[in-house]
Amino acid sequence: MRAELAEWFEVMFNGSTTTPRRRPRxxxxxxxxxxxxxxxxNTWASAKDSLREVTRDDVLDVLPNGxxxxxxxIQGLRSIFQILHARRLVFTxxxxxxxxxxxxxxxxxxxxxPVLRRLLDDPDPVRxxxxxxxxxxxxxxxxxxxxxxxxxxxxxxHIDGLRILLAPHARVALNAYLAxxxxxxxxxxxxxxxxxxxxxxxxxxxxxxxINTVLGIPAQALREDRILDEAHACEGDPAASxxxxxxx
Numbered sequence: 001m002r003a004e005l006a007e008w009f010e011v012m013f014n015g016s017t018t019t020p021r022r023r024p025r026x027x028x029x030x031x032x033x034x035x036x037x038x039x040x041x042n043t044w045a046s047a048k049d050s051l052r053e054v055t056r057d058d059v060l061d062v063l064p065n066g067x068x069x070x071x072x073x074i075q076g077l078r079s080i081f082q083i084l085h086a087r088r089l090v091f092t093x094x095x096x097x098x099x100x101x102x103x104x105x106x107x108x109x110x111x112x113x114p115v116l117r118r119l120l121d122d123p124d125p126v127r128x129x130x131x132x133x134x135x136x137x138x139x140x141x142x143x144x145x146x147x148x149x150x151x152x153x154x155x156x157x158h159i160d161g162l163r164i165l166l167a168p169h170a171r172v173a174l175n176a177y178l179a180x181x182x183x184x185x186x187x188x189x190x191x192x193x194x195x196x197x198x199x200x201x202x203x204x205x206x207x208x209x210x211i212n213t214v215l216g217i218p219a220q221a222l223r224e225d226r227i228l229d230e231a232h233a234c235e236g237d238p239a240a241s242x243x244x245x246x247x248x
Contacts, residue, residue: 004051008083020086033076056094074098111225127214129177132170134222141219145205147193
């Protein structure tokens with residue numbers, strides 16, 4: 001089963017120039033499919049030697065009842081079996097012609113002001129810097145992870161072609177973090193702003209899981225709280241949206 005999944009990963013990551021041709025997929029798509037299908041794959045791995053042995057009933061047994069989890073698992077399994085079937089590594093696609101269902105619609109939930117204040121004023125410079133960029137400037141978690149040292153210059157944040165004046169609190173928090181980073185990893189050649197023990201000696205960004213662990217809450221929850229706060233501030237009118245996030 002591991003060899004079969006390695007074949008799927010190879011096609012997803014590099015694409016295929018042989019029939020049937022496929023374009024490479026993004027890292028995010030591959031990761032989402034893996035996470036969504038892991039519960040099913042782990043269940044089958046304990047009783048089967050190959051994905052060729054998986055039947056439609058086996059798929060139905062492991063599928064969540066509904067919502068986003070069901071939708072994402074079916075999509076991930078379809079991707080795996082479609083590629084393996086095209087490569088003649090499985091006989092059929094047991095996930096074909098299954099009702100996907102409707103993903104859950106998530107409604108942003110506001111956070112308590114004391115929670116935001118604790119994050120912004122936390123003595124840990126990493127936590128305070130991450131929180132400041134999320135709270136005051138509404139960065140997406142992916143953008144936060146991808147920031148480079150050169151994206152912070154002259155008191156401004158340079159991102160996606162924009163030059164954003166840093167909020168005073170964010171500027172102080174970033175200066176404290178940069179001083180901490182220099183003390184911890186003075187010889188690191190990693191160009192990313194946020195690094196840790198695992199990435200200081202490499203050139204890769206930190207993971208989303210690491211960011212969430214540092215904050216103690218999902219980074220997306222902070223971004224959604226700021227979006228909700230801004231929506232309330234402008235009474236749902238995008239044209240009246242303030243140019244900067246409201247300080248908690």
